[in-house]
Every structure is written in structure tokens, then in C-alpha cells.
Amino acid sequence: MSTVADQSAADRLAAMAAKDILVVAPAGCGKTQALAQRAARLLNDRVVTAPRKILALTFSNKARDNLSSRLKEILPPAARARVTVTNFHGLAGRLVRAHGDVIGVDPALPFPERGAYQRLRAAAGLDYRTAAAATAAAEKALAQAKTRLQDDDAVMAQVTASGARLAVAYERTLREAQQIDYDDLLRYGARLLADLRVARLYREHFAVVLVDEVQDLSPLQLGMVQAIGAGRTTYAGDPAQGIYSFAGARPATVFAEIRATKPAEVGLDVSYRSSPPVLHAVNQLAAELGATQLRCADPDRWPADCGVELRVFKDTTAEAEALLSAVRQDLADDPNRTVGIMVRNFRRLTDTIRALDDADVAYQDWYQPTIVPQIAELMHRNLPEALSASDDRAEQLAALETLCRHQLPPDDAQTLDELSVACEALGGTLDVRPLQQTLAAFRLHTTSEGPVPPGLHLLTGHAGKGQEFDIGYVIGLEEGGIPDFRSTQGEALAEELRVLHVMASRARHRLVFTRVENRWRTPSWYAPEQPSRWWDLLNEA
Structure with missing residues (x-):
């Protein structure tokens, strides 16, 4: 595939006829904006006319809301109503509610x-x-x-x-x-679209299908897309960001099946997210993956302090102390910065979390579930009374839940459920740290398309997909850490490299990789750690 300049590629995509198109777009290249522009062009040029609509399918809620917000920017309300934006679970739910009895499923069954x-x-x-x-x-x-x-x-x-x-x-x-669970809901939707009578209705209703983050799809989800939009689908994604095999995603299979339909291909290769030094490191990993090499949209606009650094520490305690000092300086220099500490396995952050807690440094812990603002405010308001009720952490949590429940309407099932979820998550951490520390670390749920709020964030590579941070720390580049000790060959190893690539591509200004010489603090357990097999590759950057 020949790659063309980003703006010309986006313009070309927007103007293409309603046929199968594959857009290969690495992180930060404006893929979502390009899909929104294509929808607008199809409507403005009357390629899609009433009563038919455009179906835009996304893998996650964040991607759904991000695409919806882009459409709001470029389409008037009447035109926006002609684009149905949903994730796969939303589409499956619509199918079950309307046609569940076709496969013997109660259309009124409760959704997960x-x-x-x-x-x-x-x-x-x-x-x-x-x-x-x-x-x-x-x-x-x-x-x-x-x-x-x-x-x-x-x-x-x-x-x-x-x-x-x-x-x-x-x-x-x-x-x-x-x-039923979320996988059941998808399975029911796919079974319904396998029925030609149901598929025909949806093919008639939707003239064009747009699919975002196609590398995250399972073959089952791809089948749902093709049942509705065969010959009229725009697929957008990047094989180098395929990191969800545990959820059923099969990037190689999905891209092969799409390419078997002989789609037109468009490549985006200009990054609007990252500085030239960060892109150089990302490109080193992309080259190892055989993926697209990125160019910086405007190299001259980045400040002089952008860069990539590799740091080696004696053990995880020394690493944690250095990270604490560095993050403090990062946020002292600019309190509005976003700083992400990313790791393959969250257990690798144990010493870092302990150092942050001991120093009373605020952070958002992405390993914890999000809490809607109403629940967070309610919990914080009642926390002092709950803490005074007992010295036992479990009793404190029970008191907190009781206090909050008494202040919610008894028929507000959704909010009561959100309170229950938050309390369950808090209960799972009481043996690690006090209630007030865990509650402070919970990440507030805002609109899915919103940017990451300023401050420090702790997260895994999988949780960070789709996010961006001014400064990114990727820690744990030891063999057995990155790559994970369970994934050292074949496709599993390739996915480990893709996870590392995703983490690196989150950074905007500056990127720091770390490893330690000893992950065990007990001397009798001491064994020299081997650097990640990709350490030297990054060192070249």
C-alpha cells in the first residue's frame, strides 16, 4: 500500500464511493476525525439519502463518544440524526429487543x-x-x-x-x-444477524457502515459487520494496536478476512500527538512489528525539553523513589500536566504505590473501577462519620455504605447499583491500604470523550489504550515483565510487543522507560534480571 500525505489521504477517504475501504491509521493520526468527515461527505453529497442511514460501530464506549463528539462538530442536528453511532453491545441489544424471538430469546430479558x-x-x-x-x-x-x-x-x-x-x-x-453476560449479548446479536431475514432488514436500513478500531474485533463481531455492510463498509484501525486477544480479538484473522474482500486501502502516517523524539522511539517498535512509520505533523512546534530516556535501577524500591521524585518535579513545573505511569502488570507498581502513599502524593489509580461523580461526592461527604464509627476498616466501609444508602432515593436502582459496585471495589483493597487512601485514588468517571484530567495516573497498557499523557513512564522492562513470562513465543510474544508499542505511543512530550536489576528485595531471592529483549532496540532511539 502506498502511503500518502495525511490531509490528502483524509480528503480522498471522505470522497470515496460507498464501497469496502480499509484505513490503516496508527495512534494519533486523526483516524476518528477522518471517519467523521467521511460520514459528513456521504450525507452532503447525497450518497446516503433518507430514509437510509449510516451505521458507525465502535469497540468501546470511549470510541463511541469520541466519534459522536466529532460528528457534533461538523454536522448540523438534522444530519447527525442520520448517523447511528453505537458500540457492538448496543447494536446487539437493539437486535435482541426487536427480534430476539427469532432465535428463541426473550426480547425483554434483562441486559447485563x-x-x-x-x-x-x-x-x-x-x-x-x-x-x-x-x-x-x-x-x-x-x-x-x-x-x-x-x-x-x-x-x-x-x-x-x-x-x-x-x-x-x-x-x-x-x-x-x-x-446473561456481555459475551452472551454479543452472541445473541451475531446469531440474529446470521438469520437472512434479520440481516436483510438492517442492510436496507443502513446504506453504509463505518467501523472504528477494527483490530479489536473478534471474528464474531466482524461477521456482524459484514452481515449488514458487505461491500459498503469503511474499516479503520491499526494492526500494531491489537492487544485484546484475551477478549476474543484476532487482529491477524480480521485483517486477513477484510483484505480478502479486496477493499480500497488508505494509509494515514502523520502524527498529531507526539513529539519527534517520542515518535522516533515509537517508530523503532513499529519497525519491529512491520507497522507504519509515522511522521510528525509539525516538528517545530514542540518545546526543547521533549525527549526519550532509559533508566536502570538497583531494585524496585530505588525505582519507586526515583519515580516519586521525578513526578513531583514534573507536576511542580506545570500542575496542569498529565503524567502516566504505565506497566504491563499492575503488581509491578506495588513499591511505587507504597512510595506515593507514604509521601501523600495524589494520583488516580486506573486499576480501580471508575466512580460516577455523584457517588464519589456522596462517599467523600460521609467518609469522616464512617471513619469515626470504628477502627476496623471493614466496619468503616459498612458504615459508609449505610450512610450513603440512606441519602439516596430507594427507587433509584441505577445509582444504588453504582454505590454497590464502588463499595465492592473498596472492600477488595482494605487489606492493602486504608479506606480513605483508596477512595482518594479512585478515578472519577466523566464523559468518555473527555481528555485525561491533569495530575498523575497509574495504569496498565491495556487501560491506557486510546489515552494520551504529556509525560509517559513505562516501567518494568525486564524479561518476564515486558514481555510477560507467560508470553515469550509466537503470537503471544508479538502481542506483548504491541502492548509495549501502545504504551509508548501514549506519550506526547517526553517518554521514560525503566528497568531494575533485581525485582526481589529479599537478598536470598536475589537473581540478576535480564533486560527486556526490546531494551536495546529502544536504546537505539
């Missing part, structure tokens, strides 16, 4: 809710107290069974045959509660 879903998982033994190996086996068995076009009986038979005890317990718990 976060709080109920977490409680059902815990009831089946799938929570933070479960051994990692048992959880992984259960998740694998459930994913394999629920990402196929099969009915509920076939799912249960496959889960049972897998021998994953917790997966069987979870599936039975779901059915006894007469509930």
Missing part, C-alpha cells in the same frame, strides 16, 4: 449490568480471591464457548467439556439467576 455481573462472578468464585491459573482457565473456556454462533445448550456443553470447574459454576450461576 456492571454491579449484578460482578456479584454473579463473585458468587461463582471468579473474583480477586481466586487463583490466577483457575481464573485464566475459566475465562478461556467461557471465551471459546461464547464467541461462536451457537445456542445456550451448546455453550453449556462446551464449557462442561472444557473441564474448567469455575467456568461451569459461573454459567450455572448465570442461568439460575436468569441473567
Whole structure:
């Protein structure tokens, strides 16, 4: 594929006829804006005319809201009504409500809710107290069974045959509660679109389909897209950002199936996000992946302090102390900065979190669930009274939940559920740190398309996808850390490199990589750490 200048590529994409198009767009290249411009052009040029509409499908809520906000900027209200923007679960829900009886599913069945879903998982033994190996086996068995076009009986038979005890317990718990989970909802939607009568209705209703973040799709989701938009779909994404295999995504398979339809291809290769030094490091990783090399849109606009640094520490304690000092300086220089400390596995942040807590440095912990502002405000208001009720952390939390519940309308089921979810998350951390520290670290949920708020953020590479930070710290570049010790060959290793690439591409001004010579503080456990196999590659940057 020949790559063209970014603006000309976006203009060319906007003007293309309603046919299959594949847009390969690395992070920071304006992919979402290009999709919004294409929708506007199709409507303005009357390629799509009433009563038919455009269907824009996204993988996540954030991507959905981001695309919606771009459409608001460039389309008048009447035209915006002609574009249906939804994620795959939203589309599946629409299908079930309208046509569920076609496959023997009650159209009025309750859809998954976060709080109920977490409680059902815990009831089946799938929570933070479960051994990692048992959880992984259960998740694998459930994913394999629920990402196929099969009915509920076939799912249960496959889960049972897998021998994953917790997966069987979870599936039975779901059915006894007469509930479904998010994978079930997608499976029902895909089964409905496999029915030609249903698919024909949606092909007639939607003249064009736009798909964002296509590398995150499972083959099941791709089948849903093609059932509606075969020959009329614009796919946008980047194979180098495919990091969700654990959720059923198959980037190589999905891109191969799309390319088999002989789509026109458009490449975006100009970055509007990162400084030239950061892009150089990102390009080093992209070259190893065989992915697109990026050019900086305006190299001269970046300040002189932009750069990339690699730092080595004796152990994680020394690393944590250095990170604490560096972050303090970063935020002292500019309190409005966004600083992200990113890691492959959140356990690697243990010493860093301890150092931040001991120094009373504020941060947002992305490992914790988000809390809606109403719940956060309610909890903070009642926290002093809850803390005074007891010295026992569990009793403090119980008092806090009781106080908050008494101040909410008894029929406000959604807000009560959000309170329950927040309290469950707090309860899982009480053996690590006091209630007030965990509550302070919870990340407030704002609008999904909103930028990351100023300050320090702790997160994994997967959580950081789609975000950006003025300064990015990527820690843990030891063999066994990045790449993870369980993923050292084949496609699993390739995905580890993609995770590292995603983390690096979050940074705007400055990027720092770290590793330690010893991850164990106990001398008897001392064993020299090998640097990540990609350390030298980054050192060249």
C-alpha cells in the first residue's frame, strides 16, 4: 500500500464511493476525525439519502463518544440524526429487543449490568480471591464457548467439556439467576444477524457502515459487520494496536478476512500527538512489528525539553523513589500536566504505590473501577462519620455504605447499583491500604470523550489504550515483565510487543522507560534480571 500525505489521504477517504475501504491509521493520526468527515461527505453529497442511514460501530464506549463528539462538530442536528453511532453491545441489544424471538430469546430479558455481573462472578468464585491459573482457565473456556454462533445448550456443553470447574459454576450461576453476560449479548446479536431475514432488514436500513478500531474485533463481531455492510463498509484501525486477544480479538484473522474482500486501502502516517523524539522511539517498535512509520505533523512546534530516556535501577524500591521524585518535579513545573505511569502488570507498581502513599502524593489509580461523580461526592461527604464509627476498616466501609444508602432515593436502582459496585471495589483493597487512601485514588468517571484530567495516573497498557499523557513512564522492562513470562513465543510474544508499542505511543512530550536489576528485595531471592529483549532496540532511539 502506498502511503500518502495525511490531509490528502483524509480528503480522498471522505470522497470515496460507498464501497469496502480499509484505513490503516496508527495512534494519533486523526483516524476518528477522518471517519467523521467521511460520514459528513456521504450525507452532503447525497450518497446516503433518507430514509437510509449510516451505521458507525465502535469497540468501546470511549470510541463511541469520541466519534459522536466529532460528528457534533461538523454536522448540523438534522444530519447527525442520520448517523447511528453505537458500540457492538448496543447494536446487539437493539437486535435482541426487536427480534430476539427469532432465535428463541426473550426480547425483554434483562441486559447485563456492571454491579449484578460482578456479584454473579463473585458468587461463582471468579473474583480477586481466586487463583490466577483457575481464573485464566475459566475465562478461556467461557471465551471459546461464547464467541461462536451457537445456542445456550451448546455453550453449556462446551464449557462442561472444557473441564474448567469455575467456568461451569459461573454459567450455572448465570442461568439460575436468569441473567446473561456481555459475551452472551454479543452472541445473541451475531446469531440474529446470521438469520437472512434479520440481516436483510438492517442492510436496507443502513446504506453504509463505518467501523472504528477494527483490530479489536473478534471474528464474531466482524461477521456482524459484514452481515449488514458487505461491500459498503469503511474499516479503520491499526494492526500494531491489537492487544485484546484475551477478549476474543484476532487482529491477524480480521485483517486477513477484510483484505480478502479486496477493499480500497488508505494509509494515514502523520502524527498529531507526539513529539519527534517520542515518535522516533515509537517508530523503532513499529519497525519491529512491520507497522507504519509515522511522521510528525509539525516538528517545530514542540518545546526543547521533549525527549526519550532509559533508566536502570538497583531494585524496585530505588525505582519507586526515583519515580516519586521525578513526578513531583514534573507536576511542580506545570500542575496542569498529565503524567502516566504505565506497566504491563499492575503488581509491578506495588513499591511505587507504597512510595506515593507514604509521601501523600495524589494520583488516580486506573486499576480501580471508575466512580460516577455523584457517588464519589456522596462517599467523600460521609467518609469522616464512617471513619469515626470504628477502627476496623471493614466496619468503616459498612458504615459508609449505610450512610450513603440512606441519602439516596430507594427507587433509584441505577445509582444504588453504582454505590454497590464502588463499595465492592473498596472492600477488595482494605487489606492493602486504608479506606480513605483508596477512595482518594479512585478515578472519577466523566464523559468518555473527555481528555485525561491533569495530575498523575497509574495504569496498565491495556487501560491506557486510546489515552494520551504529556509525560509517559513505562516501567518494568525486564524479561518476564515486558514481555510477560507467560508470553515469550509466537503470537503471544508479538502481542506483548504491541502492548509495549501502545504504551509508548501514549506519550506526547517526553517518554521514560525503566528497568531494575533485581525485582526481589529479599537478598536470598536475589537473581540478576535480564533486560527486556526490546531494551536495546529502544536504546537505539
